[in-house]
Amino acid sequence: MKFILVLLILFNCEVFEKKQNKDTNRNLVLFALLNNRSSSSSSYNWNLPQGFPTPRVPSENPMSEAKVELGRFLFYDKRLSGNETQSCASCHLQRLAFTDGKDFPSGITGEVHPRNSQNLANVVYNSRLTWANNGLLTLEQQSRIPLFGENPIELGLSNNNYLAKLSSDSRYRDFFSKAFGGGSENITEQNIRFALSSFQRSLLSGNSRVDQYTNRTNRSALNSSEIRGLDLFNSEVAECFHCHGGFNFTDSINHQNVTQAEVVYTNNGSLSAVEYSVLPLNKKGLMEVTGKSTDEGKFKAPSLRNIALTFPYMHNGSFKCNVSSPTNIDACATEALGKVIDNYAMGGKTHPNKDTSFIRPFSITSQERTDLINFLKALTDTEFINNPKHSDPFR
Numbered sequence: 001m002k003f004i005l006v007l008l009i010l011f012n013c014e015v016f017e018k019k020q021n022k023d024t025n026r027n028l029v030l031f032a033l034l035n036n037r038s039s040s041s042s043s044y045n046w047n048l049p050q051g052f053p054t055p056r057v058p059s060e061n062p063m064s065e066a067k068v069e070l071g072r073f074l075f076y077d078k079r080l081s082g083n084e085t086q087s088c089a090s091c092h093l094q095r096l097a098f099t100d101g102k103d104f105p106s107g108i109t110g111e112v113h114p115r116n117s118q119n120l121a122n123v124v125y126n127s128r129l130t131w132a133n134n135g136l137l138t139l140e141q142q143s144r145i146p147l148f149g150e151n152p153i154e155l156g157l158s159n160n161n162y163l164a165k166l167s168s169d170s171r172y173r174d175f176f177s178k179a180f181g182g183g184s185e186n187i188t189e190q191n192i193r194f195a196l197s198s199f200q201r202s203l204l205s206g207n208s209r210v211d212q213y214t215n216r217t218n219r220s221a222l223n224s225s226e227i228r229g230l231d232l233f234n235s236e237v238a239e240c241f242h243c244h245g246g247f248n249f250t251d252s253i254n255h256q257n258v259t260q261a262e263v264v265y266t267n268n269g270s271l272s273a274v275e276y277s278v279l280p281l282n283k284k285g286l287m288e289v290t291g292k293s294t295d296e297g298k299f300k301a302p303s304l305r306n307i308a309l310t311f312p313y314m315h316n317g318s319f320k321c322n323v324s325s326p327t328n329i330d331a332c333a334t335e336a337l338g339k340v341i342d343n344y345a346m347g348g349k350t351h352p353n354k355d356t357s358f359i360r361p362f363s364i365t366s367q368e369r370t371d372l373i374n375f376l377k378a379l380t381d382t383e384f385i386n387n388p389k390h391s392d393p394f395r
C-alpha cells in the first residue's frame with residue numbers, strides 16, 4: 001500500500017513537471033486521487049480506549065494524522081482571533097479537561113458568554129453540540145460559532161486577514177499541504193474548520209481509574225468507597241445512570257454501532273421556574289431554539305468524564321465551591337460535587353418541566369454522599385490531561 005502511494009506521488013510529480021501546461025485536467029484528477037488517499041480514514045489509527053465504539057466521522061472530512069496535527073496548532077493559535085489575544089484554548093484548557101474554571105467566559109472584546117465553557121473529552125461521540133442547540137450536529141458546523149459568531153463575540157474573526165497571516169507562515173503552508181494536498185490555496189476557512197474538527201475528534205479520554213476497574217477488570221483500581229459510589233450511581237435510588245450512563249457517561253451519543261444518534265434534552269431541576277422567570281431567553285436552554293416554554297431549562301446531560309476538573313457545574317456554573325480562585329482543586333471539586341448531589345437528593349428545584357421520573361427525592365447517608373463524590377472523582381483521566389499530543393505546540 002505504502003509502495004503504491006510512493007509510486008503515485010512520484011508518477012504525479014513527473015506528470016506535473018513534464019506536461020505542466022498541456023494536461024491540466026489529468027493532473028487535477030491525479031491530484032484529487034492523491035489527496036483522497038492521503039486523507040483516507042482507513043489509514044487513521046484511533047487508538048481507541050478499551051470498550052469504546054468506533055466513532056462516526058463526516059465522509060467529507062475523514063481523519064488523518066496530518067489534519068489532527070494541523071488542527072492542534074490552529075486550536076492553540078491566537079492568530080485565529082480578531083485581535084490575536086485568544087484561541088480556542090483560552091476557554092478550553094487541557095489541564096481542566098478543556099474547560100476553563102469560570103462560571104462564564106469572555107471573548108476577545110470582553111463580552112461575556114451566556115453559558116459555561118464545555119469540556120471536549122470524547123466530543124467525537126456527542127450527537128449534538130453545545131448545551132442546548134439541537135441543530136448543531138457536527139464539529140465542522142460548531143467551530144463557525146466561536147470563530148465568527150457575533151452573539152456573543154468569542155474569537156471575533158471578521159475579515160480574511162487571518163488567512164493571509166497563516167499563509168505567510170511557512171510552517172502552515174507545509175502543514176496545510178500535508179493535510180489537504182495542493183499549495184497555499186488550500187489555506188481556507190473551510191480547511192481550518194476541518195482540521196480543528198479532526199484535532200478535537202482525537203481528544204479521547206478513557207483511562208480513568210473507573211475505566212481500569214470496569215473495562216480492564218483491574219479490581220484494585222477503585223477502593224471500596226468508590227465501588228459503593230459506582231453502585232449507587234447505577235442504582236434506582238440515585239438514578240444518575242439514566243441520563244449519564246454508558247461508556248461516555250451521557251445519554252446523548254453517536255457512533256458506528258448506533259443506527260440513529262441518540263439525543264435527549266432534560267430539565268434536571270438545577271434552577272427553579274421562579275429563577276428562570278427573570279432570565280433572558282439565551283439562558284433558558286432548548287427553549288431558546290424551539291421557542292416553546294415546555295423546553296425551558298432543558299439541556300443536554302453532559303458527559304461526567306473528568307468531572308472533578310470541570311467545575312463550576314451546569315450550563316450556568318452555579319454549583320461551585322465558595323473560593324473564587326481555588327488552589328486546592330480536589331477540595332473544591334468535593335465541595336461543588338456535594339452541592340450537585342444535594343440538589344438531586346432533594347429532587348431538584350421546582351419546575352413544571354422537570355423530569356420527574358428520574359429527578360425525585362432520595363435519602364442518602366453522609367457516607368453514601370462521600371462514596372458518590374469519590375466515585376465521580378475517580379473519573380479523572382490524568383493521562384488525558386497530560387497527553388503531549390493534545391498540548392499547546394507553541395510552548
Ligand code: HEC
Nearest residue numbers: 087088091105106107113115116117118129130131146154
Ligand atoms: C470565549 C470562550 C470560548 C472560546 C474562545 C471557544 N469556546 Fe468552545 N465553548 C465555549 C462555551 C461557553 C461553550 C458552550 C456553548 C453553548 O452552549 O452555546 C463552548 C462549547 C464548545 C463545544 C461544544 C462541546 C460539546 O460537548 O457540545 C465545542 C466543540 C467547542 N466549544 C469548540 C471550540 C473551538 C474549536 C474553539 C476555537 C475555534 C472554541 N470552542 C473557542 C467557550 C469558548
Ligand code: HEC
Nearest residue numbers: 238239240243268270299300301302313314315344355358
Ligand atoms: C433526568 C436526567 C438526569 C439525571 C437522572 C441526572 N442528571 Fe446530572 N445532569 C443532567 C442534565 C440535563 C445536566 C445539565 C443541566 C444544566 O446545565 O442545567 C446535568 C448536569 C450534571 C452535572 C454537571 C456537569 C457539568 O459538566 O457541569 C453533574 C456533576 C451531574 N449532572 C451529576 C449527576 C449525578 C451524580 C446524578 C445522580 C444523582 C445525576 N446527575 C442525575 C441530567 C440528569
